[in-house]
Amino acid sequence: xxxxxxxxxxxxxxxxxxxxxxxxxxxxxxxxxxxxxxxxxxxxxxxxxxxxxxxxxxxxxxxxxxxxxxxxxxxxxxxxxxxxxxxxxxxxxxxxxxxxxxxxxxxxxxxxxxxxxxxxxxxxxxxxxxxxxxxxxxxxxxxxxxxxxxxxxxxxxxxxxxxxxxxxxxxxxxxxxxxxxxxxxxxxxxxxxxxxxxxxxxxxxxxxxxxxxxxxxxxxxxxxxxxxxxxxxxxxxxxxxxxxxxxxxxxxxxxxxxxxxxxxxxxxxxxxxxxxxxxxxxxxxxxxxxxxxxxxxxxxxxxxxxxxxxxxxxxxxxxxxxxxxxxxxxxxxxxxxxxxxxxx
Numbered sequence: 001x002x003x004x005x006x007x008x009x010x011x012x013x014x015x016x017x018x019x020x021x022x023x024x025x026x027x028x029x030x031x032x033x034x035x036x037x038x039x040x041x042x043x044x045x046x047x048x049x050x051x052x053x054x055x056x057x058x059x060x061x062x063x064x065x066x067x068x069x070x071x072x073x074x075x076x077x078x079x080x081x082x083x084x085x086x087x088x089x090x091x092x093x094x095x096x097x098x099x100x101x102x103x104x105x106x107x108x109x110x111x112x113x114x115x116x117x118x119x120x121x122x123x124x125x126x127x128x129x130x131x132x133x134x135x136x137x138x139x140x141x142x143x144x145x146x147x148x149x150x151x152x153x154x155x156x157x158x159x160x161x162x163x164x165x166x167x168x169x170x171x172x173x174x175x176x177x178x179x180x181x182x183x184x185x186x187x188x189x190x191x192x193x194x195x196x197x198x199x200x201x202x203x204x205x206x207x208x209x210x211x212x213x214x215x216x217x218x219x220x221x222x223x224x225x226x227x228x229x230x231x232x233x234x235x236x237x238x239x240x241x242x243x244x245x246x247x248x249x250x251x252x253x254x255x256x257x258x259x260x261x262x263x264x265x266x267x268x269x270x271x272x273x274x275x276x277x278x279x280x281x282x283x284x285x286x287x288x289x290x291x292x293x294x295x296x297x298x299x300x301x302x303x304x305x306x307x308x309x310x311x312x313x314x315x316x317x318x319x320x321x322x323x324x325x326x327x328x329x330x331x332x333x334x335x336x337x338x339x340x341x342x343x344x
Contacts, residue, residue: 033065034094041090044172045103047133051080054103063090070096079104085133087111087172111172113179116165118287119256124163128179131172138176152184154207157283161210162187165287190290198297202234211280213288213296218247219307221315226295228319232304234296241305243274251285259342311336 034041041063045054051074058064073096074080086108090099115127125140142148149159163183170182191206199209216230236243246261252270266275271282304319306326311333318333320326 032093033070033096034063034090034092034099035065038062039092043088043090045083045085045088047085051083073097073100077104085173108171110169112167112169114167116287116289121160124160133173134176134179142176142180158207160287161207161284163287164190165289195297208280209293209296210284210288213292214284214286215245215247216295217288217292218286220317223291225316226292227298227300229307230296231299231302232307234299235305240278242278245274248272248274248281248285260337309333
């Protein structure tokens with residue numbers, strides 16, 4: 001009888017232990033361990049991080065409720081030796097098993113890259129890689145690689161026209177070369193048959209459209225005026241006139257603080273000095289926005305050959321069909337600059 005009591009007691013204790021173990025096992029693997037009150041949280045795992053770095057991230061952000069159970073599951077699933085860099089979304093109410101499986105599989109979420117207000121290749125390299133693992137120096141090296149640029153059908157002067165300012169969805173871990181390839185694919189997608197046809201009607205290639213659009217964009221801060229400004233330059237090109245674009249001259253001088261173009265600036269010997277050289281510059285002087293490109297492709301119809309900023313500094317311009325009227329407009333603006341003490 002005593003033996004039976006001992007056996008029954010052993011079975012009860014063993015059952016309790018087994019039940020407790022199973023319950024703990026279930027809790028460790030299948031209970032929610034990502035803090036609910038924090039909501040969904042983004043984490044970035046860099047290439048050179050180890051598991052301790054990840055633990056520090058989720059601890060500092062207060063993402064994981066029970067670090068011990070999280071680490072235990074990670075160890076069982078051999079995650080420490082299979083970490084993958086990327087941008088990951090730790091969803092609220094996730095279990096340890098769901099979180100570790102996601103991280104181990106490298107199921108990162110896409111992020112975005114946005115670039116605008118770019119003048120130089122170095123500007124572009126910095127902005128396009130800003131939210132990515134890709135290195136700006138490495139990307140700049142691609143932009144300066146003659147053989148690569150030529151293989152894509154561009155030159156060192158016009159390669160920036162391949163990059164259409166917009167917001168693009170990419171993965172955080174995208175390589176510099178893959179990012180370059182994606183931008184080329186986006187360029188091809190942008191230049192639809194309709195846009196190509198409109199460029200052909202104007203007698204321009206897509207890169208020439210971008211070059212002109214960059215000047216138009218620099219000339220006016222008023223988007224609704226861009227088609228009108230574009231037509232002025234198209235009229236001048238048609239008549240084989242010098243474009244005499246001040247923004248291109250500023251680009252040639254390399255001093256972007258210039259507010260007033262002087263005769264001394266016009267002496268610079270550069271293909272971007274359109275006071276000396278006819279036609280379009282060899283490449284864009286900035287990254288023209290889509291709206292600026294479309295303004296060139298869809299210009300207003302008029303006979304204006306000149307324009308000058310209005311003296312009210314509204315950002316709009318006074319247009320003229322002849323040099324006499326243009327000179328009147330120009331003097332009014334120059335007098336306004338003098339009154340504002342703007343001499344350079």
